[in-house]
Amino acid sequence: MSEAPPSRRVRVAVEAPQHSGLTGPLDYLGPQDLTPGTLVHVTLGRRDVMGLVWDDLAEGQDLPEDERLPESELRPVGEALDALPPLSDRWRRLVEFAASYYQRSIGELALAVLPPQLRDLDAKQLQARLKKLDKADAAAATQAAAAPITPADRPALTAQQQAALDAVLELAGREAPQPALLWGLTGSGKTEIYLRAAEAALERGQQVLVLVPEINLTPQLEARFAERFAGHAIVSLHSGLTPAQRLRHWLAAHLGRAQLVLGTRLAVFASMPRLGLIVVDEEHDPSYKQQDGARYSARDLAVYRGHLEKVPVLLGSATPSLESWQHALGGRYRRIDLTERIGGGALPRVRLFDMNRLERKKGVTTTLSVPLLDALRKRLDRGEQSLVFLNRRGYAPVLHCDQCNWKSDCPHCSAHQVFHKEDRTLRCHHCGVSARVPRACPSCGNPDIAPLGRGTERLEEQLALALPGARVARIDADTTKLKGSLESQLAAVHEGDVDILVGTQMVAKGHDFRRITLVAAVNPDGALFSSDFRAPERLFSLLMQAGGRAGRDAAQAAASEMWVQTWYPEHALYQSLQKHDYEAFASSQLHERMSANLPPFAHLALVRAEGRSVEAARDFLTAAQEAAQALPLSLGLLLYPPVPMAVARVADSERFQMLIEAGSRAQLQRFLRAWLPELHALKRRQKGLTRWAVDVDPLAI
Numbered sequence: 221m222s223e224a225p226p227s228r229r230v231r232v233a234v235e236a237p238q239h240s241g242l243t244g245p246l247d248y249l250g251p252q253d254l255t256p257g258t259l260v261h262v263t264l265g266r267r268d269v270m271g272l273v274w275d276d277l278a279e280g281q282d283l284p285e286d287e288r289l290p291e292s293e294l295r296p297v298g299e300a301l302d303a304l305p306p307l308s309d310r311w312r313r314l315v316e317f318a319a320s321y322y323q324r325s326i327g328e329l330a331l332a333v334l335p336p337q338l339r340d341l342d343a344k345q346l347q348a349r350l351k352k353l354d355k356a357d358a359a360a361a362t363q364a365a366a367a368p369i370t371p372a373d374r375p376a377l378t379a380q381q382q383a384a385l386d387a388v389l390e391l392a393g394r395e396a397p398q399p400a401l402l403w404g405l406t407g408s409g410k411t412e413i414y415l416r417a418a419e420a421a422l423e424r425g426q427q428v429l430v431l432v433p434e435i436n437l438t439p440q441l442e443a444r445f446a447e448r449f450a451g452h453a454i455v456s457l458h459s460g461l462t463p464a465q466r467l468r469h470w471l472a473a474h475l476g477r478a479q480l481v482l483g484t485r486l487a488v489f490a491s492m493p494r495l496g497l498i499v500v501d502e503e504h505d506p507s508y509k510q511q512d513g514a515r516y517s518a519r520d521l522a523v524y525r526g527h528l529e530k531v532p533v534l535l536g537s538a539t540p541s542l543e544s545w546q547h548a549l550g551g552r553y554r555r556i557d558l559t560e561r562i563g564g565g566a567l568p569r570v571r572l573f574d575m576n577r578l579e580r581k582k583g584v585t586t587t588l589s590v591p592l593l594d595a596l597r598k599r600l601d602r603g604e605q606s607l608v609f610l611n612r613r614g615y616a617p618v619l620h621c622d623q624c625n626w627k628s629d630c631p632h633c634s635a636h637q638v639f640h641k642e643d644r645t646l647r648c649h650h651c652g653v654s655a656r657v658p659r660a661c662p663s664c665g666n667p668d669i670a671p672l673g674r675g676t677e678r679l680e681e682q683l684a685l686a687l688p689g690a691r692v693a694r695i696d697a698d699t700t701k702l703k704g705s706l707e708s709q710l711a712a713v714h715e716g717d718v719d720i721l722v723g724t725q726m727v728a729k730g731h732d733f734r735r736i737t738l739v740a741a742v743n744p745d746g747a748l749f750s751s752d753f754r755a756p757e758r759l760f761s762l763l764m765q766a767g768g769r770a771g772r773d774a775a776q777a778a779a780s781e782m783w784v785q786t787w788y789p790e791h792a793l794y795q796s797l798q799k800h801d802y803e804a805f806a807s808s809q810l811h812e813r814m815s816a817n818l819p820p821f822a823h824l825a826l827v828r829a830e831g832r833s834v835e836a837a838r839d840f841l842t843a844a845q846e847a848a849q850a851l852p853l854s855l856g857l858l859l860y861p862p863v864p865m866a867v868a869r870v871a872d873s874e875r876f877q878m879l880i881e882a883g884s885r886a887q888l889q890r891f892l893r894a895w896l897p898e899l900h901a902l903k904r905r906q907k908g909l910t911r912w913a914v915d916v917d918p919l920a921i
């Protein structure tokens with residue numbers, strides 16, 4: 221290091237949040253041979269931060285020539301972490317696309333999707349890490365090399381599965397494969413297709429990325445991959461890992477050593493030099509959408525990544541998102557169907573139980589109707605399992621005093637505090653604040669305050685009372701807080717130690733329960749009349765999923781039943797559900813969406829604002845709307861007026877939102893790019909505004 225080599229202008233993506241006004245990579249002075257994709261330390265203001273050397277030109281996010289600093293004023297880049305192979309061109313294109321599409325800065329997104337620990341290392345520490353990893357991997361690699369890629373113990377495919385696999389393999393052989401939508405009934409053996417397609421990719425020496433909605437809800441999928449590919453290098457990537465694990469797993473993927481990467485939405489950004497296949501399981505699941513920062517859809521980015529890397533993307537679902545379904549109808553996605561359950565079992569018979577037929581007693585809803593209890597008892601007698609599904613946790617959604625009408629409202633939110641009997645607390649599910657249950661009404665002193673309505677905790681209690689001797693268990697966010705508790709509770713169900721399982725949507729998804737013959741949804745009507753146009757889609761898929769937990773053992777399939785208690789049995793959604801007719805449901809929904817000009821026929825962005833007062837949040841959006849109307853690019857767009865959000869106040873913050881609707885993605889993108897910089901300026905002027913954010917393709921309205 222005697223003579224300093226000549227320097228040049230290098231562009232470095234640094235983590236500067238959008239609101240700081242820095243959008244593109246920044247200019248520094250660095251050595252000639254600094255490869256794009258290399259991590260470097262740089263100074264930003266007075267801080268030392270991690271940056272990523274970017275390309276010479278990043279489209280759209282560059283400062284105009286005359287705003288760039290002359291070379292003489294540039295700061296030098298600091299230490300480069302060049303022991304790490306640079307992040308690939310394709311990886312950088314993915315990040316660039318995501319940043320631009322979701323309206324964030326490249327640097328913010330690039331650094332946010334790298335493992336956090338990587339940011340804190342210097343070159344020497346990184347080298348030490350890599351060395352340690354080398355040693356561990358050398359041992360594992362010999363093992364992996366010895367493991368056969370074609371495992372011996374795998375089931376022979378059914379004819380339908382074989383046809384589906386052939387279709388996937390045919391795509392994989394193409395120069396630029398189109399994405400595939402694997403539409404398969406619950407229990408039709410979709411996972412087996414993922415496994416076989418993965419196997420074929422491994423045989424080609426490629427890496428496979430498998431995305432799942434929530435890793436702790438799908439321990440079985442992970443177990444099935446681990447079992448099938450025992451001896452192969454499989455790593456997981458999700459937010460439940462320790463920072464050290466996350467770095468180790470990420471490095472294994474980046475160095476090309478991990479053959480399979482299984483992860484949640486953030487794994488869509490895993491650096492994988494030999495990527496050969498992307499699987500997105502339960503592609504319709506809302507948890508693929510990131511809900512803060514860059515609000516990306518991992519499913520949509522997976523499709524884009526497949527296009528960039530020219531690899532097949534396999535989107536699997538029994539109830540595809542209407543977006544994907546529409547793409548399949550239009551021929552953009554290749555549709556592959558699995559229409560039979562493994563073993564030839566039937567889907568459960570759906571029984572729509574009309575609540576209007578029950579005798580009405582004032583103020584009492586008979587959630588546990590006599591016929592339902594009879595059906596449960598029948599299963600008990602036969603030694604079969606039942607699942608009772610209610611998407612509301614806690615004991616009761618509100619406590620109420622019938623003398624003065626006091627209700628357990630959250631002091632900080634426009635919502636009730638939920639009564640949790642187990643620890644006798646009132647808890648707000650929005651801001652998290654928790655209080656002891658009062659002995660008497662805080663307002664009038666009446667000692668007789670009562671729970672109104674019902675959550676899973678109460679349902680569990682009532683079931684145990686009504687069916688003495690039954691082993692009732694509950695699985696929801698409250699019973700599974702401890703690490704490993706969900707796994708052990710699920711294991712108890714699989715082992716037959718539970719007769720009746722009560723739970724929220726956590727139990728409806730993905731589990732391969734073998735002994736359940738009755739699934740009951742006791743109070744699903746709420747979503748029918750939601751102001752969110754996607755609520756019916758979510759309800760339908762949740763109920764199909766829940767129903768799919770019954771009769772998975774073909775021998776019992778004929779006796780399986782799904783029980784839906786509803787006040788609206790004639791509703792089209794339930795009618796389609798009864799026939800297991802996703803196609804009819806999708807077609808009627810798409811029809812409605814088309815006439816209402818909603819996605820997938822229109823493209824939406826939502827701007828949300830939070831303030832210390834209603835005025836602050838609303839006025840900001842009103843000003844934003846005026847700024848939008850002044851832009852010629854807003855012509856042809858629909859700008860809805862600001863409205864309070866469904867839960868208007870959370871943690872003492874007033875929340876408003878404003879919807880923008882466009883006929884095309886490109887039009888929306890062009891408009892946002894012109895408009896959002898003005899919002900950064902407006903924010904500085906709006907007193908009392910705490911934050912604002914834009915959500916492109918919002919999922920919940």
Ligand SMILES: Nc1ncnc2c1ncn2[C@@H]1O[C@H](COP(=O)(O)OP(=O)(O)OP(=O)(O)O)[C@@H](O)[C@H]1O
Pocket residue numbers: 375376377378381404405406407408409410411412538562730731732768
């Ligand atoms: N060809 C096959 N022969 C025998 N058993 C199979 C075959 N394919 C899958 N199975 C088994 O059938 C069951 C259901 O398959 P799988 O879990 O893959 O269905 P799925 O479509 O992913 O279901 P879901 O959407 O409900 O999660 C599993 O226990 C699986 O091991």
Ligand SMILES: [Zn+2]
Pocket residue numbers: 630631632633648649650651652653870871
């Ligand atoms: Zn609250």
